[in-house]
Structures are given as structure tokens and as C-alpha cells.
Amino acid sequence: MKKYLLTYKMGIQKALTYRSVEIIWIISAFLTPLLFMTLWSRNAQSGVSSMNLSEIVTYYFLITLFSQLLSPHIEWDIARDINEGSLSNYLLKPYKYFIHQIIYELAWKTVTQIFNLIPIVIFAVIFRQYISIPQITISKIAFILMLCALSYLLTFLIQYFLGLLSFWMTQIRSFFRIYYMSTGFFSGRYFPLILMPALLIKISKYMPFQYFWYFPTMMILDKENIINKYSSLLIIFIWIIIFIFIIHFTWKKGVRDYSSYGG
Helix, strand or coil: CHHHHHHHHHHHHHHHHCHHHHHHHHHHHHHHHHHHHHHHHHHHHHCCCCCCHHHHHHHHHHHHHHHHHCCCCCHHHHHHHHHCCCHHHHHCCCCCHHHHHHHHHHHHHHHHHHHHHHHHHHHHHHCCCCCCCCCCCHHHHHHHHHHHHHHHHHHHHHHHHHHHHHHCCCCCHHHHHHHHHHHHHHCCCCCCHHHCCHHHHHHHHCCCHHHCCHHHHHHHCCCCCHHHHHHHHHHHHHHHHHHHHHHHHHHHHHHHHHHHCCC
């Protein structure tokens, strides 16, 4: 337990060291949905959108909240450890590198969520007259909390896998950016997916991205029926299992190649 607490403490110190960078990251993360919210709010007022103004504002408030709470950023650390050769130090530690990333991310989240409170409160105060959260039962709250945990796990696994690709790709930045654009588009961060063409809606249902933040948001807004709820939950579990297996084999292959090259 002591080694985990030490790693957590080191993660806190690192997060505080880069707090200015994190503040800039948080501000930019809130500006993007604000811009799209302004665009779609105008459409809602003109009757073009299938969602009214209150639903649009509430949607962007929730999707921004979830995107900040449920978004790990471990891929950059993993890529740096592999490319700079510092992964060797972690391979000698008495616990798995995967556990190290979980603890470090938990420490980072502890610090960043404190900074996140400021723009969230500002958002809620400025748009309070438009934000309308439907009544939520205790059972629904429990389901959404479970959903958030699964969504975070799925996002964590995908980003862990992306970081492991650095075993074979030295210029990984472009690959990451493609992932970020795909996530922004299919996770509902740019616009509600129900506004997309029917074909894209059907395709996105079987992709992992909408289960990051869009699905929990639509659950709160009562936009998901009981059938979609449990079928979507099954899809999340399937993606989690798929990435657990992918990571297992990618890590074994990557470490073997890394060691053979003198990493």
C-alpha cells in the first residue's frame, strides 16, 4: 500500500507542477463546446434543430461536464516513457505499469477537478435560466454512476492502447490527433448525435466513442429508452473486453520488442 501512496503523491506533485498548462487545457476544453452550443442554440431558436433551446444548453453543460470528468490523458505519458526509454525504470518496479498509470491518472484527476470547478460553476451561473435537468430517481442515479465508471474504464483502455502503439510508431502525434477528431465528432462533444443523418447514427452506435460522454448525457436528459439502455450497456462491455485482450497482447509484444532493442 505504501508504494501506491508514494506513486499517488508523486502524481499530485507532478500535476501541481504543470498546473498552468492544465488551466490552459481546461479553458480550451470549455471554449469548444461553448462555440458549438452558440451555433446549435441559434438553430434551435429558428426551429431547425429537433431540440429546443433549453435542451441544447443543458446538453452542452452535461457533455462538457462528463468530458472533463471522464477523460484520462495517459496516452502522452505512455508514448513519452516508451520513446525516451524511461519505460525500463517502470518495468523494474514491484507492480505493473498499468497500475502505475491508474494511480498517476487518479492523482492528476484529483488536482484537475479542483480547477474544473471554476468554469463549471461559471457555466452554470451564466446559463442557469436555460439549464433544466429532468427529475432523476435513485435507481437512475445508480445506473448513471455505473455507466460513468464503465465509460471511464473504456476511455482509459483505448488511450492506454494508443500509447502502446509508440512501441512501433515514433511519430505518434498525428495518430493521436485523428483519434481526438474522431472522438469529438462521434462522442457528441461537437453536436448531439441525434442531429446526424440516420446512417451515421446507426454506425456510431457500434463505435465506442458515443459511450464516453454522449450516452450518460442522453440518459440524464431522458432521450434513451429502456431497450437502447441495455443494448448500449452490452456494447460497452463488449468494447471493454475487446480492448483488454488487445492491450494484453500489444503489451507483451511491445515489451518483447522494446527489450530486444535494448530499451
